Amino acid sequence: MVLDCLSDPIRLAIVYQLAQQERVSSELCCGDFSGLGGKSNLAYHFAKLRECGLMQTRLAGTNRFMRLRREDLDARFPGLLDAVISSAARDADRLQLLSGCDLVKVD
Amino acid sequence: MVLDCLSDPIRLAIVYQLAQQERVSSELCCGDFSGLGGKSNLAYHFAKLRECGLMQTRLAGTNRFMRLRREDLDARFPGLLDAVISSAARDADRLQLLSGCDLVKVD
DNA sequence: TCTCATGTTCAACGTTTATTGAACTATTCG
DNA sequence: CGAATAGTTCAATAAACGTTGAACATGAGA
Numbered sequence: 001m002v003l004d005c006l007s008d009p010i011r012l013a014i015v016y017q018l019a020q021q022e023r024v025s026s027e028l029c030c031g032d033f034s035g036l037g038g039k040s041n042l043a044y045h046f047a048k049l050r051e052c053g054l055m056q057t058r059l060a061g062t063n064r065f066m067r068l069r070r071e072d073l074d075a076r077f078p079g080l081l082d083a084v085i086s087s088a089a090r091d092a093d094r095l096q097l098l099s100g101c102d103l104v105k106v107d
Numbered sequence: 108m109v110l111d112c113l114s115d116p117i118r119l120a121i122v123y124q125l126a127q128q129e130r131v132s133s134e135l136c137c138g139d140f141s142g143l144g145g146k147s148n149l150a151y152h153f154a155k156l157r158e159c160g161l162m163q164t165r166l167a168g169t170n171r172f173m174r175l176r177r178e179d180l181d182a183r184f185p186g187l188l189d190a191v192i193s194s195a196a197r198d199a200d201r202l203q204l205l206s207g208c209d210l211v212k213v214d
Numbered sequence: 215t216c217t218c219a220t221g222t223t224c225a226a227c228g229t230t231t232a233t234t235g236a237a238c239t240a241t242t243c244g
Numbered sequence: 245c246g247a248a249t250a251g252t253t254c255a256a257t258a259a260a261c262g263t264t265g266a267a268c269a270t271g272a273g274a
Binding site: 008010037038040041044045061062063 | 261262263264265266270271272
């Protein structure tokens with residue numbers, strides 16, 4: 001399930017963006033990914049990412065803030081997330097969907 | 108492409124079995140995977156694994172021997188293969204398809 | 215309260231995917 | 245040569261997937 005989740009370019013871009021955000025130890029809300037697709041399409045991908053345990057959602061008012069479930073993932077699939085993220089970073093310029101992902105929430 | 112390839116249980120089982128075989132530095136031929144499905148179905152999965160660069164096929168008479176493209180994969184996606192293999196090994200008993208994969212070619 | 219903004223859910227659609235069996239190619243061995 | 249073995253290719257089918265827009269739910273703010 002996890003590998004299938006990560007194999008979709010949009011979901012990989014979401015995970016990649018969440019991983020970048022990890023450094024700042026803050027979260028991202030759905031709207032921050034609007035560059036990757038329409039709202040309903042993103043909601044579909046968010047659901048898949050939640051189902052397979054890749055990310056977690058925190059409700060705050062009308063926003064939903066999400067973050068990677070880094071610890072759980074590293075415990076269950078050691079090294080997988082880092083390998084995927086670093087490979088994604090390496091090819092970021094080749095993937096249209098990932099270009100611009102280094103941008104941090106403008107706020 | 109690689110992640111999508113690895114997300115299928117049959118292909119993951121094939122890769123896992125090939126990884127086990129790596130230790131003995133020998134190869135496996137198509138028939139060795141007959142426990143995972145029918146011939147034509149396996150040929151379909153083999154083609155996908157070849158297309159995304161996960162494995163290589165060597166023709167020898169009427170047999171086709173295959174092996175993981177370990178070096179190329181480690182160069183392009185560092186740590187990915189090891190992470191996937193070790194996670195697969197960890198859950199091997201939970202996955203029906205992977206049970207019995209530790210068996211080495213009987214010959 | 216009324217309205218706007220943020221997300222989710224649902225139904226519909228076209229595409230891709232995995233699986234099957236039959237037909238086919240090619241090699242070995244008698 | 246003829247039969248058997250090892251795999252691939254092809255066509256058909258059913259299921260799963262990604263995408264879209266419309267409808268819905270919910271909280272914030274005037």
